Amino acid sequence: MAGIYAHIPFCYTRCSYCDFYKTTDQRMKTSFIKSFCKEISQQKDFFNNNFITTLYFGGGTPSVLTIEEWKIIFEELNTSFDLSKLEELTVEVNPDDVSEQYIKGLHQLGVNRVSMGIQSFNDEHLRKMNRRHNSHQAHEAIHILKQSEINNVSIDLIYGLPYMSWDEWTQNIDWAIEADVQHISAYHLTFEKGTPYYELLKKGKLKEIPEEVSSDQFEILVKKLEAAGFENYEISNFAKPGLYSKHNSSYWTGEPYLGLGPSAHSFDGKARRWNIRSLAGYSNKIEKGDCFWEDEILSPLDIYNERIMLGLRTAKGFEYAFIDDLSNKELKRFAEEEIQKQIQLNNLEMIDGWCCVRREKKFITDRIISDLFYVIED
Structure with a gap:
């Protein structure tokens, strides 16, 4: 068993808390797709005939790609890899990118799982995090997905926000339960260096919440989700029985995986490898045939x-x-x-x-x- 993680490094806006590698320069999409497809072809022998069971597109915001752009990528993936035993194909989406036509297009390409970055159902929280969707769009996106042929949906929430009250957090959990999705990931806010929130923390305009408050927020999260039928199979991840994320679970059990795209990581069982964290550098090195990663033997x-x-x-x-x-x-x-x-x-x-x-x-x-x-x- 093996998996592929593909990093799509494009976002329309930068969220205040996020330190994942991304760019808001949409003009680079065409050159990225060209280089990305070359990398796919170059790495076709990475697994030494070990069959691929999971494929995960993260970012960034993968849903900034059009269906036509997805078709180019999937054509190369199907040419370079045997995806006949693929069990789980996940694409991360933003709520305001979700439409009936777009989700239908993804499903036709083989996508059977969607992970949606909602983060909060509270408009004020979303504004302060510089998210580009609102709560109405989040609810509408969930509705569209539930009416689609993709019946495995995960949503993300963030807790530990300095400006979030207890009632607002419990309401977020209740909204997530009411959404009736199959998987919920909940992450505590961290102030990552280089993010706008980190700068606000240094200036004293934001403060980390006390550990006991964080602990209480986590406890009510676990209590409510378990009561609603979710299993807390990993510290930040909750799923309905039998619907654990197969791709993420493979990380935790040491299965080999290939990382594609700038900043993506790979593991072959003995060594780790990571692609350079620069879209321009990544594309330039691929075009020149130069090495675009570093690695280490464990x-x-x-x-x-x-x-x-x-x-x-x-x-x-x-x-x-x-x-x-x-x-x-x-x-x-x-x-x-x-x-x-x-x-x-x-x-x-x-x-x-x-x-x-x-x-x-x-x-x-x-x-x-x-x-x-x-x-x-x-």
Whole structure:
């Protein structure tokens, strides 16, 4: 099993919180598609005949592409890769790009899952985040998708906003439940360097909310969504039974994946590779036949830290046999002692040979992961 992540780096506007690589220069779309298709062709042997089961288009805002532009990309994908065993094909969309005709066009190309960046159903929140849609457009987009042949829909929400009241957050959750979608991703706001929100934080015009408030917002999120039939299968992701994101789940279980487009990452089981974070540089190097990525071979220590990080973010956790099999005696001793310490602190528990974060401690997962990381001091 393998997956492909394709990064479409175009947005019409820049959201105040987002640090993903993107550009608002739509004039570069034609040259990007040309270079992107060349990269697809160049990477056709990446998987060594391992069949592809998931394909995910993220960004940026992939829905800025027209159906005709999508057809060009899919023609190259179908030429270069065997997509006959594809189980899940996801495209991220913005609510105001959604129309009956557009969704029908995506479905005809094979798209069977849509991830929509709603973030909030509150117009004031959307304005402050510099989102280009409003709450009416969000509801209308959900309605269109529910009437379409794409019956696997995910929506994104953001919590931890400095200007969001408790009632506004619970109303957002209620609206999401009422939308009757199959998947909900909810992310805590982070002030990423280089974003407008980060600058406002430095100037004192925005403040991070207290950790206990964040924890309460997360707890009510989990409580309400689980009561509505969602399963919290990864710390930020909730799905109806049997409808977990197959593509994202493959990241957490260490499956190989190919990243296409500027800033996209790849993993072949032994090494990680990342494309340069520049659309102009990416296109120029592809056109010249130059290398447009950097890579690194993962050490046993890298593999340990990644298994801990990725595993503990999921509800299932990681298989403890992984620790038993560690060949580095010092690392094994550290891991065994730290895991036992976290169990004694009631942060971790063992279930059928798997080590996972206790349900009531999910909000501090990142802190637990940090404690389990093995870092060699310089």
